[in-house]
Amino acid sequence: MMRAVVVAATLLLGVGAVVAQQDAVKHAQGFMKGNGKNAGALAAMIKGDKPYDQATVDTAIAQFEDTAKNLPTLFPESIKGVKAEGDYSPSPKIWEDQAGFSEHIASFAKAVADAKVAIKDIDSLKATLPVIGKQCGGCHETYRVKNS
Numbered sequence: 001m002m003r004a005v006v007v008a009a010t011l012l013l014g015v016g017a018v019v020a021q022q023d024a025v026k027h028a029q030g031f032m033k034g035n036g037k038n039a040g041a042l043a044a045m046i047k048g049d050k051p052y053d054q055a056t057v058d059t060a061i062a063q064f065e066d067t068a069k070n071l072p073t074l075f076p077e078s079i080k081g082v083k084a085e086g087d088y089s090p091s092p093k094i095w096e097d098q099a100g101f102s103e104h105i106a107s108f109a110k111a112v113a114d115a116k117v118a119i120k121d122i123d124s125l126k127a128t129l130p131v132i133g134k135q136c137g138g139c140h141e142t143y144r145v146k147n148s
């Protein structure tokens, strides 16, 4: 009886840890989904599907800034090896190469800060979005894995 209680309690603790992991993964994904949505809104203006709109630019930049600020804590070691729901998961390299990951965060933050000053019209948006896109892609290439 006692043993059954202990086993049940241990199982519950295990379930709690898994739920916490999934929450942390979802939290990080929430920022990334926001990034994707905002980058898409900027790309739509470049393609000419939408007219240039400074408010959309400002919203996107603010969200990228928020992401850059949160990135250092978005991937706690406790979620290493967790497979996220959806198409992508964090790569174990985030924790195996913490210095490299931090460098990517810093260069992303710098690109966003520069873009905030630079983007004033469609031409400067066209010139600047690829610079940010390179930062997104550069981090994904190494620190994001496609779920199989």
Ligand code: HEC
Pocket: 025, 028, 029, 030, 032, 033, 035, 036, 039, 064, 071, 084, 085, 086, 087, 088, 089, 090, 091, 101, 104, 105, 108, 132, 133, 135, 136, 137, 139, 140, 143, 144, 145
């Ligand atoms: C410093 C690293 C880093 C930077 C910079 C970064 N990402 Fe990510 N991104 C990740 C990681 C790691 C994942 C996979 C885990 C996750 O989704 O949280 C991811 C996942 C994503 C996803 C998939 C989310 C889903 O639905 O599962 C999208 C979309 C995305 N990023 C867009 C962007 C865009 C757009 C930018 C640039 C504006 C960006 N990211 C910048 C690391 C980064």
